[in-house]
Amino acid sequence: MKLVLLGAAGSGKGTLAKNIVKDFNLPQLSTGDILREIAKENSKLGETVASYQKEGKLVPDEITFEVLKNRLSKNDCLNGYILDGYPRTLNQAKLLAKITDIDAVISIELDLDEIVKRLVSRRNCPKCGEIDNTNHEGYNGLCRKCQTPLFQRDDDKPDAIKARLEVYKQNITPLINFYGDKVFVVSSAGSPEETYKPVKTFLEGLKNE
Ligand code: AMP
Numbered sequence: 001m002k003l004v005l006l007g008a009a010g011s012g013k014g015t016l017a018k019n020i021v022k023d024f025n026l027p028q029l030s031t032g033d034i035l036r037e038i039a040k041e042n043s044k045l046g047e048t049v050a051s052y053q054k055e056g057k058l059v060p061d062e063i064t065f066e067v068l069k070n071r072l073s074k075n076d077c078l079n080g081y082i083l084d085g086y087p088r089t090l091n092q093a094k095l096l097a098k099i100t101d102i103d104a105v106i107s108i109e110l111d112l113d114e115i116v117k118r119l120v121s122r123r124n125c126p127k128c129g130e131i132d133n134t135n136h137e138g139y140n141g142l143c144r145k146c147q148t149p150l151f152q153r154d155d156d157k158p159d160a161i162k163a164r165l166e167v168y169k170q171n172i173t174p175l176i177n178f179y180g181d182k183v184f185v186v187s188s189a190g191s192p193e194e195t196y197k198p199v200k201t202f203l204e205g206l207k208n209e
Contacts, residue, residue, distance in 0.1 A: 001026060001080040001206060002100060004087065006175060007108030008168040009161075010119035012188040012195055014131065016108065017084045019196040024203060027076045031085040034067055035059055056160035058088060058167055065095050072100065088167070090174040104206055105179040106199055107172075110188045112165060119161050123150035 001024065007013040009032075017028045032053075039050035045063070052059045068086055071077070080103075087093040096102070121133040125143035132139065132150060141150055155164060176183055184202050188195040 001203065002083075002103050003081070003203075004083045004102050004105040004179070005085075005108070006105060006172065006183075007188070008110070008112070008115050008172075009155075009164050010115040010122065011108045011110045012118075012192065013084055013108055015192045016106070016186075016188070016195055016199065017082050019192070020082055020199070020203065023200060024207070026080050026082050028082045028084055029068070029071055029077075029086070031064060031068060031083075034071060035064070038067065054154045054160070056155045056163035056167070061089075061091060061095065064092070068096075069099065087175065089171045090178055093175055093178045102179070102182065104203070105176075105183045106202075107176060107183050107185045108188045108195070109185060112169075114189065115165065116161060119156050120158065122156050123152055125150055 003020070003026070005013050005017055007016075014030065017030070020026065021028050035049050035053060039046050039053055049059055049063065058064075064086070068083075072081070083096075083102075087096050118133065121135045123132050123134060123141075124130075125132070125146065125148050127148040128143060128146045130143050130145045132144060142148065143150055154160065184199070186195055186199055
C-alpha cells in the first residue's frame with residue numbers, strides 16, 4: 001500500500017504513522033525528518049535546507065523532490081510506504097503522480113487553536129526521537145524512554161508555527177481536491193488510539209480489496 005498522510009504539523013501525523021507502521025509493516029517516510037538530517041550536514045545544501053526549516057517555510061521543490069525520489073528508490077519501499085509530510089502542495093502532488101500511484105490518502109483534521117497548543121508544548125528527544133509534551137504531570141524535561149534532556153524544535157516556536165500553519169491552510173484544499181475519493185478523513189481531537197481505530201479499519205478494507 002502506498003499511503004499519504006495529510007495533516008498540519010502538530011495534528012498527530014507522526015503518531016498515527018507509527019501505529020500504521022506497527023500493524024501494516026510499511027516504512028514511514030517523513031520528509032521533515034529526512035530534511036532535518038540534511039540540515040545538520042556541513043554543506044551548502046544543509047545550510048539552505050536549515051534556513052527554510054528554521055523559519056517554517058517550505059524547502060524548494062527541486063531539493064525536496066530529489067530527496068524524496070532518492071528515498072523511494074530504496075528496497076524497503078518496494079511493497080509500499082507511508083508518506084508523512086509529502087506532498088504539501090498541489091505541485092508536489094503532481095510531481096509525485098509522475099513517479100508513483102498513491103492508493104489512499106489519510107487526512108487528519110484538528111482545530112487550529114488545538115494544534116498551536118500542542119506545538120508550543122511539544123518537546124523532542126535528540127537521541128531516540130521520542131516526542132513528549134510539557135503539559136502532563138511528571139514532565140521533567142527528560143526523555144521518558146532514554147532520559148536524555150529534551151529540546152524544543154526551532155520551528156515549534158510561535159513565529160515559525162504561525163508560518164507553518166499558514167502554509168498548510170493555503171495548500172490543504174487543493175490537495176484534498178486533487179486526491180478526490182482516495183481521501184479518508186479522520187479527526188485527531190481524541191486520543192491517539194481513538195484517531196487510529198477508524199484508520200485501521202479503513203486500511204484493512206483497502207488491503208483486502
Ligand atoms: P515536519 O517535520 O513535517 O513538520 O517538517 C518540518 C519542515 O521541513 C517544514 O516546515 C519544511 O521546512 C520542511 N519540509 C518537510 N516536508 C516538506 C515538503 N514536502 N516540502 C517542503 N518542505 C518540507
